Amino acid sequence: MHVLVTGSAGFVGFHVARRLLSEGHAVTGFDDLNGYYDVALKAARHAVLGRMPGFRPHVAALEDMAALEAAANEAAPDIIIHLAAQAGVRHSLEQPRAYVSSNLVGTFNVLELARQRRPQHLLIASTSSVYGANTAMPFAERDRTDHPLTLYAATKKATEDMAHSYAHLWKVPTTAFRFFTVYGPWGRPDMAYYKFVRAAFAGEPIEVYGHGRMSRDFTFIDDLVEAVRRLIDRAPVEGAPVIEDDSLSPAAPYRVVNMGGGQPVPLLSYIDAIERAVGRPIERRLIPMQKGDVEATTASPTLLRALIGYVPTTPVEVGVARFVDWYKDYNAIA
Template identity: 60%
Template sequence: MQKKHYLITGTAGFIGFHLAQRLLQEGHSVVGFDGMTKYYDPRLKERRHAILSEFGTFTPVIGMLEDKAVLDKAASYDKPDVIVHLAAQAGVRYSLENPKAYVDSNLIGTWNMLELAKEHRPEHLLIASTSSIYGSNEKIPFAEIDRADEPMTLYAATKKSGELMAHSYAHLHKIPTTAFRFFTVYGPWGRPDMALFKFVDSILRGQAIDIYGEGKMSRDFTYIDDLIEGIVRLMRVMPGENNRVTNIDTLSQHAPFRVVNIGGGQPVELMKFVETVEQAVGRPALRNMLPMQQGDVPRTYAAPELLEALTEFRPDIPVAVGVQKFVEWYTSYLAEVEIR
């Protein structure tokens, strides 16, 4: 296998950490860029980077996406063959509290990354998007060719805007670009603001868990290993006419640009998810039933056919298996050192 140089943003984050670790284990070199922001406890991010730093081919660079000079420094270490832009201000609900963070990171930061790609000409640029851009679409499952023009939060609006900006750069500068839409990713080293982390933490502490929407929502959960497999396989599929997939493809007619869901198409009802967590933890949860929060959507449901057609892969790790692995990680490591 040819060894490549990767520039990945967000390597101290949940997904970026796992992707960088996979590529480093395969013998590639990775320059990892991260802002170490305080959206959640930076100590968790520092531990992720510490693990990656055990590889001699990992180079960490700390800085904000809004700082183009620091991004340029990151790209100067190794001319990147592939750029994967994962860093972003995440969180649907936090966008109601601090919208400027989303404009700075997800709009200005993404524009800086596109400028970087224009200057360095990677063989493939991959950009993270989200299932949140589908809003409250009533047509299910959510297919990439469906309209996604009614975002319910600023977070979703900034991610859709990132897709549009990336398309324009792919067209103007002929940069092969793939944007992938994530569906509720979970697993070891996950974010503390995500439901699974909160549920496990609260159950173990004997505290009530908040269940929004009266438990009537559903989510298409994607275990982290499945997500990383999907990303790695998509890296090898540069958008172009030689790999167009008939009527389900989003390959642009004007640019080497494509949007792809990474999700298994197996949504799970929230109450079933809670029961799965209870079984993995080994004790029942105290349940605090609440109305749906502002910005929430009733369901997410990926159409995985395009991903499978391009990569011969679709996420299939059952939620029960993934939740058990998360609980084992949490109880054996995170709970012991009490990082929050």
């Protein structure tokens, strides 16, 4: 199988590409290695992939359609997995134009590429942030997503809508993933858990938003990758029988799928797990919630389970310990 993975130097893209390469598939990676966070970390991820047979990297921006087409011409992909995006809820308040460029223009280019190449399955990353102002939980795929709270969420909702229109018009089987607070080794330094661990080893206090009253449906990266890998083989079929809680479109070979286990954890309990993993206390400064944030997220995993017979289950104690082990190794901490 030949797979084109956008965002291959990113957190999720790196892990997905590594899994596919480990199975003997050919992976063409596409990433611009932008400076939103430490470029050295992104380069280190690509270096790991580069030591595996079957990996071919292309360094360019999604907005560069010629470069994207060149990568696809080389790869002749059976599958396209679109994971590249400008990430970060809070960063979208400071640099909104980057989200329009990468998440809208870049995704449009990927959709145009899929129209040209007609892959067996197009898989696209979305986010739990599209549930926006919804308060009834667990969040289910058929819930309305009409009230985004940040531009980041709005661009991801637009990603889903654009992908649906292309699936309808050009009959490209498409699955959109809604990720729920993914964490683990090789993670993003802008994520709260990464900042907490870094502060713990530096002996610095941490800022805990929402006065610590928040909770999240944390998803360990290995669980997410397992779910993505299984969903590759479950391309939507227009007009197929609808399964339990199915989000399959009535007008296209298209569905959205929550990628979460449905087991929310209080943020303070998550920080407790970090303290135990690093073996030292962390001073906590409780502060108000930031603009665009929500108090809680919980995924309904019913559809994911029905599609692939699997949902994320790794306890945060285990996942956090795995991340701390990686962090110590990556940063040469004894």
